[in-house]
Amino acid sequence: MTRGLDARTLAGLLAQRVPELVAELLPHGRRDGPEWRCGSISGEQGESLGVRLSGGRAGVWSDFASGEAGDALDLVAAVNFGGDRRAAMGWARRWLGLGDDATTAEPVRRAHAPAASADGMDAEAVAKRRKALALFAAAREPITGTPAAHYLAARGIHLAELGRVPRALRFHAACWCGEAGGPLPAMLAAITGPDGAHLATHRTWIAQDADGVWRKAKLKDAKRTLGSYAGGTIRLWRGATATPLAQAAPGASVALAEGIETALSVALACPELRVLCAVSLGNLARVALPANVAIVILAADNDGDNPSAAKALARAVERFTAEGREVRIARPPEGMKDFNDVLTAPEPGA
Incomplete structure (x- = not known):
């Protein structure tokens, strides 16, 4: 009986066919070496979310912007069912050809391309704004005592002298960097509009030098902005x-x-x-x-x-x-x- 298969077994079976799985769940992604990459579980183009395609970690995924992660079954749940693993298990059984389960729900996946917003932003801009906010929300506040604060101190900026730490700054220990091909520590900054709405997130990737001092990472573009600002x-x-x-x-x-x-x-x-x-x-x-x-x-x-x-x-x-x-x-x-x-x-x- 296929209904007897537990979540761990189903995740393992999905992982064996993960290249086929991600092509269906996240069709706007692309292969990048051993991983499938896209912007988020909404499926837009980008690099923050990576799914391992082979080896012992096949099916394991992580979104460096939102902090979400899991196995192949968790990916089905996140993309198709808003995180509902029970519904994802029924879908996985049918997709794997192990029999139908009438009690499972139909997919309610997030749209791969968000609709244009009321202020005329196109779908890609809307997706980037959401992603920028998720990235900032996943970072650490306040930055006191973090590598971001040490980076500023190396620039002569000792925040303790101000008496208040700017809330617009945060520290992310593993912020995806396309140029580096992986996550790097970064100082994040919230870019807001006149009404206080979060428009975009500025990233400054940082690294320790040979003397242990935190400085800008040695990249062509160590500073980038996610979203229109x-x-x-x-x-x-x-x-x-x-x-x-x-x-x-x-x-x-x-x-x-x-x-x-x-x-x-x-x-x-x-x-x-x-x-x-x-x-x-x-x-x-x-x-x-x-x-x-x-x-x-x-x-x-x-x-x-x-x-x-x-x-x-x-x-x-x-x-x-x-x-x-x-x-x-x-x-x-x-x-x-x-x-x-x-x-x-x-x-x-x-």
């Missing part, structure tokens, strides 16, 4: 008022920096200021700010004679000026690229 910011420091951005008082000032380390360096130097990270130079002119923000301080990098950087900064000045805000540009001293260089510069005569 146009107009969003990483809210790193609330300033003297300690109020949310939406509750900024009339006439409030905001400092905008391009990168996380630069923004935190500004916060350490001027803790009375509200400091936001725009993530990229191109996004500076897109950042959406509340009407009460009257003064925008652009903490610009020294980009030399880079015409693209100059144009991007000019667009930001024009945009905020057109909104009726006072715009000020702050730059580090000559010879220093950004305000993090100012923070880490040796004391005169040292």
Whole structure:
């Protein structure tokens, strides 16, 4: 009698046919060496979820973004039945040709391509936003004492000096990195919109050097963003008022920096200021700010004679000026690229 087969046995039988199984469950995935890879159990293209295709671990899977993992039967349950293993067992019996089980449910799998959202986002953008939020939610908060905090300390940024740890930062011990072909430790940052909604997740992959110091991982792109973040910011420091951005008082000032380390360096130097990270130079002119923000301080990098950087900064000045805000540009001293260089510069005569 096939109904007598327990979950462990069914998982083993599924694992013997796992290449065929994943092609059916996750048809938009792709083979990557010994694994089948896709974005999540929703099945969109990506790399965060991996399923072992052969060997003693055949059928074992893990989603580095959400933290979900399990065997081949768990995969059936997650994809088709919202985690219901009993329903998955009936489906597995039928799929394996071991007989029907009338008591089992029909698949209620998540759509492989989420429908477009009400604000016009396409299916891929919706899936990436959900994945970005799941990745951030799976990371550790606060980052105090984690490799992420040690990485910042190596950049001269000692969060204890601020008195409060930015909640927009978290640490993920095993964040998937496509360039590395596997998971790496990473500092994550939440990119939010003007309404506070999570738009995207910024990743900074880190590694220990020969001296045990945590630094950016030696990758071509050690910093990447998951999801679209146009107009969003990483809210790193609330300033003297300690109020949310939406509750900024009339006439409030905001400092905008391009990168996380630069923004935190500004916060350490001027803790009375509200400091936001725009993530990229191109996004500076897109950042959406509340009407009460009257003064925008652009903490610009020294980009030399880079015409693209100059144009991007000019667009930001024009945009905020057109909104009726006072715009000020702050730059580090000559010879220093950004305000993090100012923070880490040796004391005169040292």
